Amino acid sequence: MSARSEKSLLLRGYVVLVFLFVFTPILTSFVFSVNSDRFPTIPLGHFTTHWYETIFADPDVWDAFRISAIVSISVAVLATFIGFCTAYTDYRYNFTGKALYLSLALLPPTIPLVIMGLAMLALLARINMSGEIYSIVVSHVVLCSPFAMAVIRMRLAQIDPDLESAAWNLGASNWRAMREVIVPFCGPAIASAFCLTAAVSFDEFAVAWFVSGLNKTVPVIILEILQGNTDPQINAIGSIVFITSMTLVILAQLILMRKTIDQTATGI
Amino acid sequence: MNEPSATRPLVSFDGVSKRYGSVVAVHTMNLEIYEGEFLALMGPSGCGKTTSLRMLAGLEEPSEGEIRLEGRRINEISSIERDTPMVWQSLALFPFLNVQKNVEFGLKMRAIPAEERQQRARKWLERMEILELADRDISQLSGGQRQRVALARSLVTEPRILLLDEPLSALDANLVVRMQGVLARLQKELGITFVYVTHSQSEAFAMSDRVVIMSQGRIEQIGSPKAIYRSPASRFVADFVGANNILTGSVSDSTERLEIRTAVGEFSCARNTDVSFNRGDTLDMVISADLVQISMENPNVQNSLRCRFISEEFVGSIVTIFAELDDGSDFKVQTRQRDLANMALEEGTVFFASWNDADAHLIDGGST
Numbered sequence: 001m002s003a004r005s006e007k008s009l010l011l012r013g014y015v016v017l018v019f020l021f022v023f024t025p026i027l028t029s030f031v032f033s034v035n036s037d038r039f040p041t042i043p044l045g046h047f048t049t050h051w052y053e054t055i056f057a058d059p060d061v062w063d064a065f066r067i068s069a070i071v072s073i074s075v076a077v078l079a080t081f082i083g084f085c086t087a088y089t090d091y092r093y094n095f096t097g098k099a100l101y102l103s104l105a106l107l108p109p110t111i112p113l114v115i116m117g118l119a120m121l122a123l124l125a126r127i128n129m130s131g132e133i134y135s136i137v138v139s140h141v142v143l144c145s146p147f148a149m150a151v152i153r154m155r156l157a158q159i160d161p162d163l164e165s166a167a168w169n170l171g172a173s174n175w176r177a178m179r180e181v182i183v184p185f186c187g188p189a190i191a192s193a194f195c196l197t198a199a200v201s202f203d204e205f206a207v208a209w210f211v212s213g214l215n216k217t218v219p220v221i222i223l224e225i226l227q228g229n230t231d232p233q234i235n236a237i238g239s240i241v242f243i244t245s246m247t248l249v250i251l252a253q254l255i256l257m258r259k260t261i262d263q264t265a266t267g268i
Numbered sequence: 269m270n271e272p273s274a275t276r277p278l279v280s281f282d283g284v285s286k287r288y289g290s291v292v293a294v295h296t297m298n299l300e301i302y303e304g305e306f307l308a309l310m311g312p313s314g315c316g317k318t319t320s321l322r323m324l325a326g327l328e329e330p331s332e333g334e335i336r337l338e339g340r341r342i343n344e345i346s347s348i349e350r351d352t353p354m355v356w357q358s359l360a361l362f363p364f365l366n367v368q369k370n371v372e373f374g375l376k377m378r379a380i381p382a383e384e385r386q387q388r389a390r391k392w393l394e395r396m397e398i399l400e401l402a403d404r405d406i407s408q409l410s411g412g413q414r415q416r417v418a419l420a421r422s423l424v425t426e427p428r429i430l431l432l433d434e435p436l437s438a439l440d441a442n443l444v445v446r447m448q449g450v451l452a453r454l455q456k457e458l459g460i461t462f463v464y465v466t467h468s469q470s471e472a473f474a475m476s477d478r479v480v481i482m483s484q485g486r487i488e489q490i491g492s493p494k495a496i497y498r499s500p501a502s503r504f505v506a507d508f509v510g511a512n513n514i515l516t517g518s519v520s521d522s523t524e525r526l527e528i529r530t531a532v533g534e535f536s537c538a539r540n541t542d543v544s545f546n547r548g549d550t551l552d553m554v555i556s557a558d559l560v561q562i563s564m565e566n567p568n569v570q571n572s573l574r575c576r577f578i579s580e581e582f583v584g585s586i587v588t589i590f591a592e593l594d595d596g597s598d599f600k601v602q603t604r605q606r607d608l609a610n611m612a613l614e615e616g617t618v619f620f621a622s623w624n625d626a627d628a629h630l631i632d633g634g635s636t
Contacts, residue, residue: 165327166360168347170421171377180373184364 026242033235040232051236061237064221067133068202071217075140076198082141083148083193088182091156092164106146116143117210124211131213139211140201147200148193151256155189156182192252199248203241276339278303278429278461279324284333286319286485293319295485296333303428306455306462308472311482312508317465320482321431324463326350337429348377353422354431357438359414361406367393367417368402374425392420411439415447419454429461436471448474469509473497481505499629503552506631511557511588511600519549525625528553531595536570538626545630552631557588557600559627563620564611572622575599577613589613591621 028040033052036045055061086105090098108116120139124130129138163185167177183190205219212220218241226234277300286294294316301307309317322328323335326347334341342350353374362370371389380388393399396416401409409417415435422430432451436444452475455462466472472479473493481488481496481504489501500506506514517530522545526537535553545551566572575591587608589601601621613619 160358160360162356162358162360163362165347166354166356166362167373167377169325169327169352169354170374171348171425172373173348176377180376181362184362187364 051232068218072198072201075201079144079197082145086149087153113206117207121210135211144197151193192255195248195252199245280336282334287331308476310472315482316485355435357434359418432464506554554629558602577617
């Protein structure tokens with residue numbers, strides 16, 4: 001065997017190890033969610049959907065999913081809108097303090113979530129806005145907008161700067177050019193940002209835990225179940241959350257990738 | 269052919285300047301563009317030609333002066349309200365719309381009903397010979413087809429003036445020549461004004477009625493391609509256009525013919541320019557490379573020069589010879605390949621260049 005193929009074998013092995021490291025816990029959790037034994041032990045028992053049935057028999061869990069759905073969809077809409085506006089401002093205008101503007105816009109995800117949650121609670125409680133569903137929405141919008149902005153900004157960086165001028169030149173007003181040219185051009189990025197922000201909001205625990213009050217989201221209820229008992233229900237609900245957010249993230253990725261392929265085909 | 273002087277100007281630039289901070293992009297420009305003419309704005313990059321075009325399109329506002337369209341001041345009128353469509357260097361076709369929808373765009377913005385929009389777009393697609401591509405995506409088109417879509421999109425509103433910003437620069441050489449033909453024919457058939465920005469002499473000269481040569485924000489010369497080619501008004505134009513040799517000298521005798529003394533010899537010149545010269549005046553003598561004859565022996569005529577061969581550039585039937593004069597300056601000769609067949613030229617070979625005294629063009633106030 002040549003040194004080169006030995007090296008490539010080593011590399012492959014390394015990649016497999018990294019993926020195992022990342023996915024084993026999740027896979028384990030999934031395996032035990034369909035295992036009949038009450039405790040995660042080997043050898044495994046038989047296949048069952050019992051833990052999923054138990055979880056969905058609990059009205060609190062249904063409530064949590066309902067609240068999480070409302071929150072993540074509202075957050076996705078608002079954060080994508082704000083993200084788009086921020087990205088467009090950056091694309092279109094030059095002004096003094098633009099660097100400051102951009103770094104402030106991108107700041108929220110760099111703040112530790114516990115600090116963010118605490119700060120949000122302190123503020124919202126003071127203005128009597130804590131403990132409601134919209135409190136979670138407001139906090140998550142702050143957290144998610146930078147992600148939406150980053151995705152849309154990347155798309156705007158690829159636009160032919162003449163495109164918008166061409167629309168004006170053909171008789172489109174500023175608003176019309178935005179609607180007819182900028183938004184359609186950013187379409188895939190906007191859809192992708194929507195999925196991504198929905199996923200981030202759906203998964204987020206710390207901030208939601210602080211500001212949600214009695215309106216528990218799915219991650220918050222997971223902790224509650226975990227504190228109460230330790231049966232594989234937790235694996236079941238964990239698997240559902242994982243599949244939901246992975247679907248959203250993969251969707252976001254696919255939309256962006258299709259866009260990139262189109263781009264290559266268009267490239268002059 | 270169009271007779272510009274017979275009609276009133278469609279567009280006037282009246283002392284127009286454009287400044288970006290301390291940088292002057294266009295410097296007090298005065299230009300009249302006539303109804304139905306094909307006008308080329310030509311110059312090296314950064315000469316202000318594109319800025320001038322963008323001011324006309326309403327995408328930049330002049331810092332000073334007035335731009336008039338059909339006699340009306342348009343400085344403050346936004347691009348949206350001017351009917352001055354532009355064909356962009358990047359073409360700027362909308363990648364998310366198909367060909368038909370791209371062409372319909374201008375009509376849609378003018379709130380033309382869908383059915384009429386469709387008909388008018390199809391009419392222009394047919395005219396540009398791309399009707400069968402109506403449902404294609406932009407990404408599926410070739411460079412030449414995109415060009416035609418861009419033209420159809422700009423012309424669909426039936427404007428009186430079309431602005432073109434180096435639209436052929438992305439095409440390969442063969443296609444450029446074909447599209448030049450398409451553009452020139454289109455302009456004649458439509459009878460509307462084309463203002464064409466380019467840095468390419470062949471594009472400008474092949475299509476335009478008049479050429480405006482710009483440099484560093486100023487107009488250097490306005491004239492027909494032939495006038496600009498044969499009688500450049502300034503040293504810049506002589507350098508920029510064609511393949512010219514420029515010898516700087518002073519008039520040593522102006523009694524009968526002009527005798528001109530330069531660093532590489534004394535030459536005589538017919539009085540063939542509008543400018544009159546007196547003894548002692550400095551001037552630039554421009555000798556077009558294609559009007560020079562070469563020989564191995566000294567031809568013993570008044571206007572001949574000793575040259576040392578450096579290199580040659582062979583482009584099909586025409587050869588450009590690069591040589592050095594006695595004072596170290598460059599000299600170019602263009603000749604036919606077959607005329608060189610029996611001359612053994614290699615680096616350092618001495619040969620003689622000569623020209624008729626009526627073929628030298630004189631520019632006043634030569635530089636030193």
